[in-house]
Amino acid sequence: MIIKYILYFIDAVKDKSVLLKQMQDLQRKCAVGIGEATLIKTFQTMENTHNPVELKKNLLAVLGDKKFSEYGDSIMQLRILDLGMQNFDSAR
Secondary structure (H helix, E strand, O other): OHHHHHHHHHHHOOOHHHHHHHHHHHHHHHHHHHOHHHHHHHHHHHHHOOOHHHHHHHHHHHHHHHHHHHHHHHHHHHHHHHHHHHHHHHHO
């Protein structure tokens, strides 16, 4: 459900600055909670893992149970916004 909402949000946004602000807020929250190096590692993991079951397993390995339960949703939202930004200009 959250993914559907985020994709709708990305499609509805006419101004790229709204997406940038959302991304900055999520990046800040995640970087403070798990550290910048770990955040980068989670993005690399998401980029290189295409199977949802493997993705969860790999993110758990990077973050551990506690951090995954605290920040997993925010990290996934951030990744979806990142992908949306990559496609923002090409869709317009």
